Amino acid sequence: MKTLEWVDNKLKLIDQRKLPDEIEYIYCDSYEDVIIAIKDMVVRGAPAIGVAAAFGMVLGYIAGEDMGKVADEIKASRPTAINLFWAVDRIYNSDDPIKEALKMYQEDIDTNLAIGRHGSQIIEDGDTILTHCNAGALACVDYGTALGVIRSAFHQGKNINVICDETRPRGQGAKLSVWEMQQENIPVKLIPDVASGFLMSQYKINKVIIGADRIAKGGVVNKIGSLMVALAANYFHVPFYVAAPLSTFDFDSSIFDTEIEERDGDEVRYYGGCRICPKQTDVINPAFDIIPKELITGIITENGIIDPI
Numbered sequence: 500m501k502t503l504e505w506v507d508n509k510l511k512l513i514d515q516r517k518l519p520d521e522i523e524y525i526y527c528d529s530y531e532d533v534i535i536a537i538k539d540m541v542v543r544g545a546p547a548i549g550v551a552a553a554f555g556m557v558l559g560y561i562a563g564e565d566m567g568k569v570a571d572e573i574k575a576s577r578p579t580a581i582n583l584f585w586a587v588d589r590i591y592n593s594d595d596p597i598k599e600a601l602k603m604y605q606e607d608i609d610t611n612l613a614i615g616r617h618g619s620q621i622i623e624d625g626d627t628i629l630t631h632c633n634a635g636a637l638a639c640v641d642y643g644t645a646l647g648v649i650r651s652a653f654h655q656g657k658n659i660n661v662i663c664d665e666t667r668p669r670g671q672g673a674k675l676s677v678w679e680m681q682q683e684n685i686p687v688k689l690i691p692d693v694a695s696g697f698l699m700s701q702y703k704i705n706k707v708i709i710g711a712d713r714i715a716k717g718g719v720v721n722k723i724g725s726l727m728v729a730l731a732a733n734y735f736h737v738p739f740y741v742a743a744p745l746s747t748f749d750f751d752s753s754i755f756d757t758e759i760e761e762r763d764g765d766e767v768r769y770y771g772g773c774r775i776c777p778k779q780t781d782v783i784n785p786a787f788d789i790i791p792k793e794l795i796t797g798i799i800t801e802n803g804i805i806d807p808i
């Protein structure tokens with residue numbers, strides 16, 4: 500099962516809003532459909548957004564649209580994951596958009612397999628690994644970055660346990676990462692976001708691996724909640740790794756200049772369809788955290804494990 504596929508000149512997406520209870524697909528046959536799917540988080544996760552954006556560009560190209568306009572509109576869909584901008588520019592500058600997008604699709608799979616191979620070297624028999632949000636197959640074309648490392652270690656026969664925190668407010672850890680692990684019988688437990696510090700203090704977590712939406716000078720941007728996990732890991736001397744492809748790096752900018760997406764307050768006001776606060780409550784809902792590089796043990800890429808930049 501692939502997160503996204505190019506079928507009969509349409510982009511087929513698993514509707515991630517419906518998981519884990521329903522497996523439904525959405526077909527995009529215009530670049531505007533792709534923009535809506537990215538904004539509404541039918542497709543989410545930095546590498547998956549990047550490849551979806553690439554096929555959005557292809558749909559604009561097939562329809563004979565002004566490609567500069569298409570590129571600007573797709574880039575305005577979500578501001579933080581750099582893969583989206585990288586992918587749009589790559590298609591914009593290519594002579595054969597369809598061929599290039601299909602190449603990016605295959606590259607994403609190959610890259611994740613390489614990240615998995617390199618990352619599995621840091622996993623030891625008996626490890627309990629915490630991951631935050633979903634940096635799995637669903638956040639990519641397939642296999643995943645952080646969950647790719649876990650998959651690779653598990654399939655090498657290592658005896659590991661995975662802990663997913665729920666990842667409020669949208670619950671990507673609970674809904675997506677737990678589900679992915681269960682599909683392959685990888686031992687997994689769900690915890691509330693607020694429990695990871697306590698479990699580290701009790702020596703119940705001995706590694707953290709997360710994904711990234713952007714890596715730049717000074718650190719890493721990833722899902723909100725990542726910073727709290729990194730601070731707790733640092734305090735309790737738990738190694739904290741980030742797994743990400745080189746397409747997530749911006750070598751020229753400071754991480755502190757990243758635009759952090761602010762999402763609708765209803766994502767916080769409601770939980771599972773129920774309002775959890777007085778009706779008119781003001782909400783702050785940043786979607787991403789900035790993790791300073793001092794808190795990061797290493798970054799697992801397709802070319803090996805490196806220091807943060």
Ligand code: MRU
Nearest residue numbers: 543544545632634638710711722
């Ligand atoms: O808001 P989302 O679900 O798109 O955020 C996703 C994350 O923060 C992931 O951890 C990140 O994109 C890495 S995915 C390989």
